[in-house]
Amino acid sequence: MHSDERSQKPDPESTPPDALINLVRTHVGRVTQAQSRRGWQLLQERSLSRKPQRRWLVGLALVPALAALFLWMRTPASPALGFRITSGQWDAGQLRAPSATPASMAFSDGTEFRLAPGTHGVLGEVDAHGAVFDLKQGHMDLNVTRRSGARWAVDAGPFKISVIGTRFSVDWQEKSGRLKVALHKGEVHVSGPPIAGVVKLAVGQQLQVDVAEREVRIAQIADDTKIPDVAPDVVPDLG
Amino acid sequence: MNLLTALPGGDPDQATDASLARALQRGLPGAAAATWERFYPLVHRTLARTLGSDDEVNDLAQDVFMRLFARVRVLRDPEALRSFVYSITVRVIRGELRRRWVRRIMKPMSDYADLSNRLIAPVAPSEERAALVRFYRLLETLNSRERTAYVLRHLEEMNLEETAAAMEVSLATIKRILARANARMNDVLRADPVLSGYFPDGANPKGVSRA
Numbered sequence: 052m053h054s055d056e057r058s059q060k061p062d063p064e065s066t067p068p069d070a071l072i073n074l075v076r077t078h079v080g081r082v083t084q085a086q087s088r089r090g091w092q093l094l095q096e097r098s099l100s101r102k103p104q105r106r107w108l109v110g111l112a113l114v115p116a117l118a119a120l121f122l123w124m125r126t127p128a129s130p131a132l133g134f135r136i137t138s139g140q141w142d143a144g145q146l147r148a149p150s151a152t153p154a155s156m157a158f159s160d161g162t163e164f165r166l167a168p169g170t171h172g173v174l175g176e177v178d179a180h181g182a183v184f185d186l187k188q189g190h191m192d193l194n195v196t197r198r199s200g201a202r203w204a205v206d207a208g209p210f211k212i213s214v215i216g217t218r219f220s221v222d223w224q225e226k227s228g229r230l231k232v233a234l235h236k237g238e239v240h241v242s243g244p245p246i247a248g249v250v251k252l253a254v255g256q257q258l259q260v261d262v263a264e265r266e267v268r269i270a271q272i273a274d275d276t277k278i279p280d281v282a283p284d285v286v287p288d289l290g
Numbered sequence: 291m292n293l294l295t296a297l298p299g300g301d302p303d304q305a306t307d308a309s310l311a312r313a314l315q316r317g318l319p320g321a322a323a324a325t326w327e328r329f330y331p332l333v334h335r336t337l338a339r340t341l342g343s344d345d346e347v348n349d350l351a352q353d354v355f356m357r358l359f360a361r362v363r364v365l366r367d368p369e370a371l372r373s374f375v376y377s378i379t380v381r382v383i384r385g386e387l388r389r390r391w392v393r394r395i396m397k398p399m400s401d402y403a404d405l406s407n408r409l410i411a412p413v414a415p416s417e418e419r420a421a422l423v424r425f426y427r428l429l430e431t432l433n434s435r436e437r438t439a440y441v442l443r444h445l446e447e448m449n450l451e452e453t454a455a456a457m458e459v460s461l462a463t464i465k466r467i468l469a470r471a472n473a474r475m476n477d478v479l480r481a482d483p484v485l486s487g488y489f490p491d492g493a494n495p496k497g498v499s500r501a
Binding site: 066067068070071072074075076078079080081082086087090091093094140142144145147171173187 | 317319320322323326327330331334335336337338339342348351352355356359360418419421422425444445472475476479485488489490
């Protein structure tokens with residue numbers, strides 16, 4: 052009785068036949084140098100969104116009880132924007148402008164990013180509505196095409212600049228913790244410490260934030276020297 | 291891939307996993323390319339051997355690397371880069387198996403119709419090709435955890451500790467998962483008229499144990 056029970060208990064170290072395992076190892080999953088190179092090129096070219104995977108066909112037929120399963124599948128509602136790197140160094144999602152020349156990228160909706168020499172950042176999520184760019188260091192100009200439902204954002208250190216369709220520039224100095232956002236056209240919202248809530252910049256205004264000094268100031272772009280201490284709609288969190 | 295001079299030591303082939311991880315974390319030029327070159331074969335092989343279908347292996351490999359590049363900053367122990375790559379690969383595999391499971395409910399037999407043409411090296415003789423197709427059909431009898439553990443342990447030759455780490459479970463749990471997977475696979479392999487021939491003549495496969 053006990054002996055039978057022991058014989059039926061699975062042995063964690065029992066293995067399939069070596070000959071079969073060797074067969075799989077020999078013939079499945081081999082990679083050539085050409086495949087690797089091609090894969091790397093695709094990774095660099097790839098828009099960060101996945102191709103539509105025809106999952107909507109499955110979704111149409113699913114009963115409501117299975118709907119929760121589709122949360123895993125993250126079906127894109129529509130194809131993501133395409134983009135191309137027009138200048139600069141592109142390395143697995145990171146765009147870097149060399150020390151002497153600028154970098155730029157263009158999206159399929161007409162939006163353009165231009166990075167000043169020495170600037171670098173990481174392109175985050177790209178979807179049908181826009182993209183998130185994580186500005187690591189330096190200065191960038193953005194010309195965002197205004198359209199319904201557009202969602203663009205720039206992350207700069209602890210700050211988030213939400214874009215409504217506009218032309219503006221962002222300058223982030225990581226070491227000193229200083230942010231400048233200059234708005235030339237449209238509307239942007241800026242959040243992040245020491246700003247409590249959101250700063251809404253008007254056309255022609257420039258926001259300056261010094262994280263270390265916990266200082267938030269808004270100036271006219273054309274006249275940096277005469278700036279109010281704090282804009283009326285900004286409530287700095289100085290606590 | 292000639293962007294690697296910024297790596298410690300200058301030569302990506304000589305760089306340790308830890309120095310590669312640190313280079314990635316610092317965003318050094320060339321670090322991503324060097325990481326791809328080092329780990330792409332591992333990632334591709336593991337995906338192909340686990341999923342048994344080549345349809346999306348390339349896309350999924352890119353998913354693995356996109357996640358790796360996005361998350362490498364949270365890697366506390368740079369020495370553990372290889373394990374980190376494996377754990378991301380396992381998550382991608384399990385996500386794909388879940389999606390396939392849903393697809394299969396709606397469209398049975400959608401994944402394996404062209405397996406032999408695309409997955410298996412073209413030099414494989416036809417009888418071996420047929421055996422591999424049967425093997426991957428039988429692997430379908432395992433759930434996603436069992437299947438992933440089975441492939442890591444037997445096809446990727448990981449030890450139990452490495453398999454547990456890649457699966458992000460305890461040693462005791464991985465032993466239970468593998469015990470079920472081994473028993474189920476041996477049962478179906480023995481019952482298969484072709485694959486049963488791969489067992490040693492007349493031997494009980496449970497008697498074959500890893501050294």
